[in-house]
Amino acid sequence: MIPGVVWQDVEAAGGMYTGAEVLQLINMRTGDHAILSHLRQQGHLLSVKRGTAYIYPRFQFDPETHLIRPVIADLIKLAADARWTQEELLVWLCSPSGHFRGHRPAEHVDHPDNVLDAARQAATIQWRGNAVRPRPG
Known part of the structure; x- marks a missing residue:
């Protein structure tokens, strides 16, 4: 579960879309949530569950073409390989980073x-010779 204070960082990184908003953005029928489920399951669409519904970070969509940025699938795979949840990936993407001089990685997609x-570095932090799983944020 994402702490409340982190949602401020998510909003600062562009906020979130509902499933209906994503469908509208990509010119699909409003009720066709199966396409979103397929994109999530295939690792192409970053999402987190809030309550009973999935929501989607706005930064993953190109503002001109409305397509999902190709880097998102790469980040999802990298996160899965590092055993990060999609929530942890979202927190990392939306949190200020020293790698980006205090800017959020989401601002650099x-x-x-x-x-x-930067994600590879965060996923492979070494501490006293042992690989440790970083805590995003």
């Missing part, structure tokens, strides 16, 4: 190589 490098 238009530079996918930089974001992926």
Whole structure:
């Protein structure tokens, strides 16, 4: 579960869409949630469950084309390999980062190589010779 204070960082990184808003954005019928389920299950669409519904970070969509940015699938795979939940990935993406001089990684998704490098570094932090799982945020 994402702590309440972290939602402020999520909002600062662009906020979230509902499923209906995503469907409208990508020009699909409002009731066609099966496409969202398929994209989530295939690792193409970042989502977190809030209450009984999935919500979707706005930053993962290109503002001009409304397509899901290709880097999102790479980040989801990297997170899964590092055993991060999608909530943890969202927290990392929306939290200020030293790698980006205090900016959020989500603010740099238009530079996918930089974001992926930072995510790899965060996922492979070494502490006294032992790999540790970082706590995003």
